[in-house]
Amino acid sequence: MTLVVAGASLAGLRAVESARRTGYRGRIVLVGAEEHLPYDRPPLSKAFLDAGGSGEVTPFHPETVLRDELGVELRLGAPAESLDTEAREVTVAGAAVRYDALVIATGATARSLPGARTLRTAEDAVAVRAALDDGARTVVIGAGFIGSEVASAARKRDLPVTIVEASAVPLARAVGAVAGAELTSLHREAGTELRLAAEVSGVTADGVRLATGEVLPADLVVAGIGAAPATGWLEGSGLTLHERDRGVVCDATLSAGPPGVYAAGDVAHVANPLFDGEPMRPEHWTNAAEQGAAAARHALDPASARPLEAVPYFWSDWYGHRIQFVGTPRADEVVSAGGVTLYRRGDRIVGALTVDRPREIMKYRRRVAARAAWAEALAFAGAA
Numbered sequence: 001m002t003l004v005v006a007g008a009s010l011a012g013l014r015a016v017e018s019a020r021r022t023g024y025r026g027r028i029v030l031v032g033a034e035e036h037l038p039y040d041r042p043p044l045s046k047a048f049l050d051a052g053g054s055g056e057v058t059p060f061h062p063e064t065v066l067r068d069e070l071g072v073e074l075r076l077g078a079p080a081e082s083l084d085t086e087a088r089e090v091t092v093a094g095a096a097v098r099y100d101a102l103v104i105a106t107g108a109t110a111r112s113l114p115g116a117r118t119l120r121t122a123e124d125a126v127a128v129r130a131a132l133d134d135g136a137r138t139v140v141i142g143a144g145f146i147g148s149e150v151a152s153a154a155r156k157r158d159l160p161v162t163i164v165e166a167s168a169v170p171l172a173r174a175v176g177a178v179a180g181a182e183l184t185s186l187h188r189e190a191g192t193e194l195r196l197a198a199e200v201s202g203v204t205a206d207g208v209r210l211a212t213g214e215v216l217p218a219d220l221v222v223a224g225i226g227a228a229p230a231t232g233w234l235e236g237s238g239l240t241l242h243e244r245d246r247g248v249v250c251d252a253t254l255s256a257g258p259p260g261v262y263a264a265g266d267v268a269h270v271a272n273p274l275f276d277g278e279p280m281r282p283e284h285w286t287n288a289a290e291q292g293a294a295a296a297r298h299a300l301d302p303a304s305a306r307p308l309e310a311v312p313y314f315w316s317d318w319y320g321h322r323i324q325f326v327g328t329p330r331a332d333e334v335v336s337a338g339g340v341t342l343y344r345r346g347d348r349i350v351g352a353l354t355v356d357r358p359r360e361i362m363k364y365r366r367r368v369a370a371r372a373a374w375a376e377a378l379a380f381a382g383a384a
Contacts, residue, residue, distance in 0.1 A: 001026040001098070002027040002029065002097075002099050002100050003099065003300060004031065004097055004099035005030045005031065006080040006103070006297070006372055007080075007106040007230075007267070008104060009041075009265060009314050010041070010289055010308060011266075012038065012265075014289045014290075015292040015296035015361070016028055018297055018356070019296040019297075019300060020070055020071070023240070027073065028070070028071060028072050030076075031080050032270075033077075033079035035076050035105070037059035037062070037076070038060050039057050039058065039059045040056075040286050041120070044119060044122065044125035045123075045146050045150060048125050048129060049128060049150065051133065051156065054284070058341060067205040068134065071249050075092050075093075077149055078093040079092075079275075080106065080367065081191065082319075084096075084217070085238055088102075091282070098198055098357045099260065100261070101262075101299035104234070104264070104384040105263070106230040108266040109112075109230050110227050111228055112276075113141060113227045113365060114203060115202065117131075117223065119150060128220065131219065133246065135219075136154075137207075137219045138151070138154045138159060138162070138218060138223050139164060139210065140162070140222050140224055141222070141223045142164075142166075142225040143184075143187075143194070144171060144222075144224050145314075147222065148187070148224075148316065149165075149172070150352075151190075151318075155190045155319060158160060161192050162193040162216055163187060163192060163193070164208060165197075166197070166198065171183060173329075176334050182355075183318075184196075184357075185324065186319055190318075195210070195216075198210055199211035206241070222284075228246070229246055229266060229281075232246075239261070240256075242269050242279075248263040248267055248268050250262070250267065250269060250270045254268065254308065255305065256268075256301075258348075260302070261299075262295040262298050262299045264291035265287065266281070269293065270308065271307075273308070274310070274369065275328050278289070283288045285302045290310050291308070293370075302306075311326055311365050313365060323351070323355055324357070325351070325354075325361075325362075326351060326360065326361060326365040326368055327351030327352060328351050331343035331351060337381055338381075338383075339354060339355050340353070340354040340360070340364075340383070341354075342377055344374045347373060348373060349368055352364035352368070364368075367380070
């Protein structure tokens with residue numbers, strides 16, 4: 001039997017580890033577009049950009065562990081090119097690799113803007129850090145979490161930085177308008193210039209040109225304008241791809257439809273029973289880790305597959321502040337009180353955001369998982 005894991009990402013690595021942990025002794029083939037061994041991406045926009053750090057991207061495991069201890073065949077530096085679900089084959093570098101079970105974990109690719117850098121890969125992070133080390137005047141396009149972390153890294157060096165954001169309220173889609181407005185204050189307090197509801201017409205040699213004609217001078221321009229699922233290789237495969245972003249549409253067990261095919265991480269839209277079957281595609285570390293492990297278990301033993309009722313969780317570090325979120329921002333009501341923002345759907349809590357309250361966030365996560373009553377969550381937050 002052969003398990004093929006397409007994507008040498010966190011989700012892909014967790015799939016490999018999960019397969020071995022559950023007793024699978026068959027063949028495992030790990031396919032990765034990058035030449036690097038699987039490595040951790042969140043630090044690339046956080047600690048890696050700090051001055052005085054090591055400047056090295058360390059893989060989760062050395063190659064000897066992957067090959068010798070986990071028994072993995074590595075196919076790195078060549079992406080999956082196509083999928084034939086009838087023949088049960090993935091094409092890699094022109095050659096067919098047959099599978100009995102397949103985990104799709106190809107992640108997402110950063111949306112780009114001509115003339116601007118992105119921050120998704122190890123090479124991206126090295127280039128951005130080098131520019132900051134040289135004292136670059138920085139303009140970040142997009143006030144999302146990646147862009148905000150780049151701005152934070154620039155301000156740690158006391159460098160001038162401007163964030164240009166198309167929306168009037170940053171992060172409204174990710175955390176809601178109430179929390180988005182409050183997080184915006186962190187930028188202003190740190191001395192980051194904000195240009196909200198601003199349209200970029202292009203990036204020039206001199207900087208960023210706005211639709212108004214104004215040019216914001218910059219030595220470094222970073223586009224933090226989101227990411228798209230890496231599913232071009234799945235077009236025509238028969239898998240259902242989401243109409244908006246072409247992510248893989250999965251059921252609650254992570255099944256992508258055809259026998260033996262499951263998806264995990266940034267690439268997958270997964271129905272979540274905990275939130276009324278709401279399809280979710282959170283681009284977060286915890287989600288990738290949990291889904292990668294589950295996808296391998298289910299692919300190898302479909303009869304034992306069970307719906308995942310995971311509570312999404314993510315964190316971000318801005319200007320020395322720790323921002324943490326659990327659940328979903330899609331809510332009927334949002335209440336903010338003293339560093340905590342709570343999200344209500346019906347009569348229960350479905351989400352929580354905290355700033356600099358690391359000991360509390362997991363207590364809210366347990367309440368979301370338990371479908372705790374809204375009144376109880378408000379009382380716990382001292383907002384009743």
